Amino acid sequence: MKNRAFHKELKTFRLGGVHPQDNKLSASAPLAQLPLPKQVTIPIIQHIGAPAKVVVQRGDTVRVGQVIAQHEGFISSNIHASCSGRIGIIEEVMDSSGFKHLAVNIRVKGDDWLETIDRTDTLVEGISLSRDEIVARVMEAGVVGMGGAGFPSHAKIKVPEGKTIDTLIINGVECEPYLTADHRLMLEKPREIIVGVRILMRALGVSRAIIGIEDNKHDAIELFDEWLREDKQIEVQPLEVQYPQGGEKQLIQAVLDREVPSGGLPADVGVIVHNVGTTFAIYEAVQKNKPLVERVVTVTGKDVKQPSNFWVRIGTPVIELITAAGGLPESTGKVVSGGPMMGKAIADLEVPVAKGTSGILMIAQAETKRAEEYNCVHCGKCIEACPMGLEPYRLLLLSKAGQSEKSKRENVLDCIECGSCSFVCPSNRPILDYIRLSKTKVKKLK
Amino acid sequence: MSQSLLTVAPSPHIHTELTIPQVMRGVIIAMVPALLVSVYNFGLGAVYVTGLSILFCAGAEWIICKYLLKREPSIADGSAVITGMLLAFNVPSNLPWHIILIGSLVSVGIGKMSFGGLGNNPFNPALVGRVFLLLSFPVEMTSWPQAVATWSLDGTTGATPLGILKDGLRAGETVPALMPQMPSYTDFFFGFQGGSLGEMSAFALLIGLGYMLYRKIITWHIPVTMIATVFVMTGIFWFIDPTRFASPLFHVLTGGVMLGAIFMATDYVTSPVSHKGMIVFAIGCGVLTVLIRLFGAYPEGVSFAILIMNAFVPLINTYLKPVRYGRKK
Ligand code: SF4
Numbered sequence A: 001m002k003n004r005a006f007h008k009e010l011k012t013f014r015l016g017g018v019h020p021q022d023n024k025l026s027a028s029a030p031l032a033q034l035p036l037p038k039q040v041t042i043p044i045i046q047h048i049g050a051p052a053k054v055v056v057q058r059g060d061t062v063r064v065g066q067v068i069a070q071h072e073g074f075i076s077s078n079i080h081a082s083c084s085g086r087i088g089i090i091e092e093v094m095d096s097s098g099f100k101h102l103a104v105n106i107r108v109k110g111d112d113w114l115e116t117i118d119r120t121d122t123l124v125e126g127i128s129l130s131r132d133e134i135v136a137r138v139m140e141a142g143v144v145g146m147g148g149a150g151f152p153s154h155a156k157i158k159v160p161e162g163k164t165i166d167t168l169i170i171n172g173v174e175c176e177p178y179l180t181a182d183h184r185l186m187l188e189k190p191r192e193i194i195v196g197v198r199i200l201m202r203a204l205g206v207s208r209a210i211i212g213i214e215d216n217k218h219d220a221i222e223l224f225d226e227w228l229r230e231d232k233q234i235e236v237q238p239l240e241v242q243y244p245q246g247g248e249k250q251l252i253q254a255v256l257d258r259e260v261p262s263g264g265l266p267a268d269v270g271v272i273v274h275n276v277g278t279t280f281a282i283y284e285a286v287q288k289n290k291p292l293v294e295r296v297v298t299v300t301g302k303d304v305k306q307p308s309n310f311w312v313r314i315g316t317p318v319i320e321l322i323t324a325a326g327g328l329p330e331s332t333g334k335v336v337s338g339g340p341m342m343g344k345a346i347a348d349l350e351v352p353v354a355k356g357t358s359g360i361l362m363i364a365q366a367e368t369k370r371a372e373e374y375n376c377v378h379c380g381k382c383i384e385a386c387p388m389g390l391e392p393y394r395l396l397l398l399s400k401a402g403q404s405e406k407s408k409r410e411n412v413l414d415c416i417e418c419g420s421c422s423f424v425c426p427s428n429r430p431i432l433d434y435i436r437l438s439k440t441k442v443k444k445l446k
Numbered sequence B: 001m002s003q004s005l006l007t008v009a010p011s012p013h014i015h016t017e018l019t020i021p022q023v024m025r026g027v028i029i030a031m032v033p034a035l036l037v038s039v040y041n042f043g044l045g046a047v048y049v050t051g052l053s054i055l056f057c058a059g060a061e062w063i064i065c066k067y068l069l070k071r072e073p074s075i076a077d078g079s080a081v082i083t084g085m086l087l088a089f090n091v092p093s094n095l096p097w098h099i100i101l102i103g104s105l106v107s108v109g110i111g112k113m114s115f116g117g118l119g120n121n122p123f124n125p126a127l128v129g130r131v132f133l134l135l136s137f138p139v140e141m142t143s144w145p146q147a148v149a150t151w152s153l154d155g156t157t158g159a160t161p162l163g164i165l166k167d168g169l170r171a172g173e174t175v176p177a178l179m180p181q182m183p184s185y186t187d188f189f190f191g192f193q194g195g196s197l198g199e200m201s202a203f204a205l206l207i208g209l210g211y212m213l214y215r216k217i218i219t220w221h222i223p224v225t226m227i228a229t230v231f232v233m234t235g236i237f238w239f240i241d242p243t244r245f246a247s248p249l250f251h252v253l254t255g256g257v258m259l260g261a262i263f264m265a266t267d268y269v270t271s272p273v274s275h276k277g278m279i280v281f282a283i284g285c286g287v288l289t290v291l292i293r294l295f296g297a298y299p300e301g302v303s304f305a306i307l308i309m310n311a312f313v314p315l316i317n318t319y320l321k322p323v324r325y326g327r328k329k
């Protein structure tokens, strides 16, 4: 019999890392269905790559799961109607990125799904599709990376030309404080996720998969371990709690002690990483023929009445989620889409939930105030924290001085924008703000 | 609240609690055990010198900010208080007030503010003040009150263990012959010895170190490496000739090695930023300390050693880069 996962030594990544308070307030809130909104606004770009092309018109009637925008090219993604009803206005709206993008509005009527979609909870274990069929099905279903980046998933289950993949890593780390969407999904849909892992293994042609889960989700570790006791190919790897372990590069280092070369991809070291949410969506796409029309979103914050985890239809306005969790707390100064370390502050509570929206976090006014900024005291804490081995204090100075060439030589483009440096700086220096500026300039150099 | 008032700022949206004022407060708390030992040993003198030194340093910073630089006084960050305490820790506990005043002005005025204040000074301000005083007032700076709680301001004075050693060896005596004149190692450890105000007790200083490590204010790299370097290097000499060289334990427990390694060399501003750099820096501090102690004119070399290594920090920071991710050749 296999070693039990919880007897395994905890692993973690080697460089940098910080330990923000994890504040997983919603960890014990079971997944609940958010009531259908009156209307949804579905951006046609929710992924990295080309925007999809709208194929419906104002006034059309759509059913849940129907394609409303068709992918354009391979690195692109289909967009489906997440609710049934009548197509409203198709115009540019502000999404959670803070930019305006074309979006399709649907006036919701009923909940009428395409009959090709299996909506039951029955677990379908047998995988009948071939590699290519899996890729096609995932592409059809519009699945994208749900950890936030939004890279089209079908492009990540095809082994890149000239590369060999030996290990699939499933990212169940959820290292962002507050967020519990992946945690709850792992607790409530472990068997579906495991089938999803097998689908991915078949598509990639690998015989080894490792599910990385941080030790603050002990229940999930035990649960997966239990279901995988007889499985010789999939194992669970418990990980020390440390941010940003959920970063692909950090997770690969933690689990396999391999380093993705600068500017390269995980495939360069024989690895593909998928997030548990994505893996679940792939299960649904392949086994249930269900496109990505809903996802789990954590709604949380220290003053939120009922920190919750909701199944939310894509395109639902953020305000609906906040209302369902007990309303916007009086104290709120900032609303963040995503986690507190890498999420985006949103100005407008009407912005729609997208495929990459993992959480809605309300931060109190008192906590949003930037503390007084001091000179850099050269404490080295930013260096100690940086998981990429950069010198953030120096990158800030170079950015301020407009020294793009030098910034490039100091590997500014390796920065994964995890925010650890800004988080840890005792002088409250806005390090990452300046690094972002620098990255934009350096990219233009080429 | 109205949603138009929502703050939109780039990530990260949370920040560590350990900000500059917190760090400074932590360092001050870490110095308290050593201060208590000093008060126990020297009575009022220790209180008087430390109090004046803090007052003068903070006052100097306030006046310089307000009237010379014409900007918001920065003493709230707490760094001037630390400079004051560290300066006091590095002088005898019977130093007259006017010398303390001069030391404070040099520390803060020249050592720190002339470079633009906290963060920009290349040398540890308290050490700048201390060395200036040592060169300007050699007599006052080396008349050490003995470790007896007198609760009066004029106690008896005498030499430090390192001073006894240096003078004895110069007079042609051997180490084993000198040792009986000195307190025991246990006395050294708990602080019953002559010396600067804050360097008496390795025990108290180590408690401070433990606290700063626990609060994650500093890392082990500098203090451990520097103490180990002094230990190993003096150990080698002692092994070669125990009649001419004192034992490594003697060297780490006397004089300013502990104080220097724990509170002076770890100063953020004047020490390297990367762990690799910190280790190189600390080895340098240790080696120079030993060289000065064993072969130099002064019995003690910690202050000079750290100041010299301070000068190398920019170089160390430029050439000792942290290990980068994904750039292995
Ligand atoms: S944001 Fe960039 S520079 Fe800062 S710690 Fe993360 S990777 Fe390093």
Ligand code: SF4
Residues within 6 Å of the ligand: A375, A376, A377, A378, A379, A380, A381, A382, A383, A392, A393, A424, A425, A426, A427, A428, A429, A431, B273
């Ligand atoms: S953490 Fe802040 S103060 Fe410390 S070295 Fe980095 S930028 Fe400077």
